Amino acid sequence: MSEKIYTDYLIIGSGVAGLRAAIELGIKGRVLVVTKDLPTESSTEYAQGGVAVALSDEDEIGIHFEDTIKAGDGLCNEEAVKVLVSEGPERIIELINWGAEFDKEGSKLAFTLEAAHSRKRILHAHGDSTGREIERVLINKVSTLKNVKKASFTMAVDLIVKEGKCIGAFLLKGKEIIKCFSKATILATGGAGQIYSRTTNPKVCTGDGMAMAFRMGVYLKDMEFVQFHPTALYAPGIPAFLLSEAMRGEGARLKNIHGEEFMKNYHPLGELAPRDVVSRSIISEMVKTNSTHVYLDMTHLDENFLKNRFPTIYSTCLRFNFDITKQPIPVSPAAHFIMGGVETDINGKTNIEGLFAAGEVACTGVHGANRLASNSLLEGLVYGYRAAHGAIEYVEGSQFDNTLFHVSTLEPDKQYIEYSEINKMREELRQTMWEKAGVIRCGESLGIARTKITSIYEKVTERFFIDPLAIELKNMTTVGLLITEAALARKNSVGAHYRTDYKEKLPGWEKHLRIRKTETGFEVF
Ligand code: FAD
Numbered sequence: 210m211s212e213k214i215y216t217d218y219l220i221i222g223s224g225v226a227g228l229r230a231a232i233e234l235g236i237k238g239r240v241l242v243v244t245k246d247l248p249t250e251s252s253t254e255y256a257q258g259g260v261a262v263a264l265s266d267e268d269e270i271g272i273h274f275e276d277t278i279k280a281g282d283g284l285c286n287e288e289a290v291k292v293l294v295s296e297g298p299e300r301i302i303e304l305i306n307w308g309a310e311f312d313k314e315g316s317k318l319a320f321t322l323e324a325a326h327s328r329k330r331i332l333h334a335h336g337d338s339t340g341r342e343i344e345r346v347l348i349n350k351v352s353t354l355k356n357v358k359k360a361s362f363t364m365a366v367d368l369i370v371k372e373g374k375c376i377g378a379f380l381l382k383g384k385e386i387i388k389c390f391s392k393a394t395i396l397a398t399g400g401a402g403q404i405y406s407r408t409t410n411p412k413v414c415t416g417d418g419m420a421m422a423f424r425m426g427v428y429l430k431d432m433e434f435v436q437f438h439p440t441a442l443y444a445p446g447i448p449a450f451l452l453s454e455a456m457r458g459e460g461a462r463l464k465n466i467h468g469e470e471f472m473k474n475y476h477p478l479g480e481l482a483p484r485d486v487v488s489r490s491i492i493s494e495m496v497k498t499n500s501t502h503v504y505l506d507m508t509h510l511d512e513n514f515l516k517n518r519f520p521t522i523y524s525t526c527l528r529f530n531f532d533i534t535k536q537p538i539p540v541s542p543a544a545h546f547i548m549g550g551v552e553t554d555i556n557g558k559t560n561i562e563g564l565f566a567a568g569e570v571a572c573t574g575v576h577g578a579n580r581l582a583s584n585s586l587l588e589g590l591v592y593g594y595r596a597a598h599g600a601i602e603y604v605e606g607s608q609f610d611n612t613l614f615h616v617s618t619l620e621p622d623k624q625y626i627e628y629s630e631i632n633k634m635r636e637e638l639r640q641t642m643w644e645k646a647g648v649i650r651c652g653e654s655l656g657i658a659r660t661k662i663t664s665i666y667e668k669v670t671e672r673f674f675i676d677p678l679a680i681e682l683k684n685m686t687t688v689g690l691l692i693t694e695a696a697l698a699r700k701n702s703v704g705a706h707y708r709t710d711y712k713e714k715l716p717g718w719e720k721h722l723r724i725r726k727t728e729t730g731f732e733v734f
């Protein structure tokens with residue numbers, strides 16, 4: 210018999226989106242925020258470059274809107290972008306009032322430039338620790354709300370859906386499964402970078418929310434659009450640590466292994482071209498020079514400026530024996546962000562009643578086919594807030610049927626899988642995704658990925674594990690397969706999705722692809 214708990218609002222994930230939602234919900238009812246690791250372990254915590262917001266004297270909301278639309282390469286949901294850029298300033302000012310210390314020049318906020326922004330509009334904190342500052346402030350604010358309870362090292366395993374309504378989730382705490390019943394549930398589980406062998410994402414980013422939602426019949430959208438960050442540290446045996454785009458914003462140059470600058474050969478904006486263009490240009494240069502990497506060179510910039518502006522990057526690189534002030538740093542692209550995810554409207558609503566999603570797990574369409582740099586912390590703030598209000602409206606507006614909580618739910622089977630087996634399948638999945646469904650794809654490579662991933666999927670998908678690594682493997686395999694299927698179905702190149710066998714935007718490219726589960730598997734529609 211597993212334990213049962215009850216709450217008004219269940220939030221899964223404690224990054225920027227989940228915490229921002231919790232702050233709104235804490236004044237409306239009982240809230241439980243569950244998170245599968247330490248409360249701070251999230252992409253949010255590691256975000257470096259900053260948060261984009263039209264607050265500087267030289268900027269306008271309309272220009273931020275245009276830059277976002279342009280980066281999205283024709284596939285943004287304009288309504289969602291309008292919401293992001295127009296509500297963003299309020300969310301940031303509020304954060305500053307709660308104690309966020311963004312860097313300043315004199316008494317004024319300091320704004321920097323990143324790729325594809327036509328204005329300096331990126332706020333940053335402690336140089337390159339913007340995410341940590343935002344996470345700190347949100348955690349502090351949440352801890353003042355007595356209605357909000359936090360449960361760390363508590364992993365959501367599956368959603369509980371009864372009579373077409375989401376009424377909570379199965380949670381795993383230690384070896385125990387807890388049935389958590391809630392009137393509304395918000396998925397804020399972040400991205401899925403770990404499905405690629407080279408990624409900037411922390412270990413928790415295994416696509417759990419997308420996979421859980423998919424299993425319950427929720428529609429996923431735009432899954433083929435994965436953003437690869439151009440500049441992650443490249444050295445054998447060393448993690449793909451991010452070297453922020455803000456470095457290029459401050460003047461760092463990309464050079465090939467012969468020391469030649471190359472970005473102007475690919476795009477008039479050079480180092481500040483959109484991210485997908487820079488990533489593909491780097492790959493092309495690596496192929497031309499038969500090399501595993503290129504270099505990011507900032508040695509022409511002032512040493513003290515670099516140490517002060519990028520203290521975390523400076524000290525982390527130094528730990529790996531690279532001094533950014535003295536030598537060009539080997540870099541190559543790495544999986545960084547997923548534009549697709551759980552389809553929601555601009556209030557976080559999914560196609561299942563009672564289920565909402567916000568942040569990287571969600572797809573409002575705000576990023577289109579390619580996210581504008583530093584728009585996702587803002588997305589977490591704006592859409593975390595909005596999903597909370599969507600949930601409040603749902604709970605307060607519906608005659609909530611508490612008897613649903615008494616409907617018996619299936620007890621999960623407790624099945625085990627050997628660690629060595631899990632690790633083998635996990636590594637095969639990650640390598641396959643990187644090699645066959647990565648920065649540059651084609652029908653043939655994606656076909657190979659489909660075959661390999663399907664064989665893992667068939668081994669894990671019908672099983673209800675109670676081991677976190679096995680659960681993650683199941684989720685990663687599901688998301689990997691859905692990305693591959695969407696990438697196969699999109700027979701054109703748009704934004705971050707680039708196929709060598711369909712290099713252009715061919716007729717029909719404007720159509721978004723959705724995926725849903727069917728009796729026999731899934732359907733792309
Ligand atoms: P996250 O912050 O990733 O939080 C997800 C949460 O869900 C975590 O707490 C996780 O533990 C939890 N979780 C996951 N699965 C489960 C489960 N099954 N059960 C319970 N809990 C679960 N964006 C910018 O705008 N500016 C930047 O400068 C920037 N820099 C970045 C640098 C790096 C290295 C990375 C990786 C990303 C960066 N991004 C940046 C992207 C941005 O950080 C993320 O898109 C954003 O923080 C996502 O927020 P989130 O709340 O949706 O998810």
Ligand code: SIN
Nearest residue numbers: 257258453454582583
């Ligand atoms: C970076 O600092 O380069 C990351 C910014 C982002 O992902 O938006």
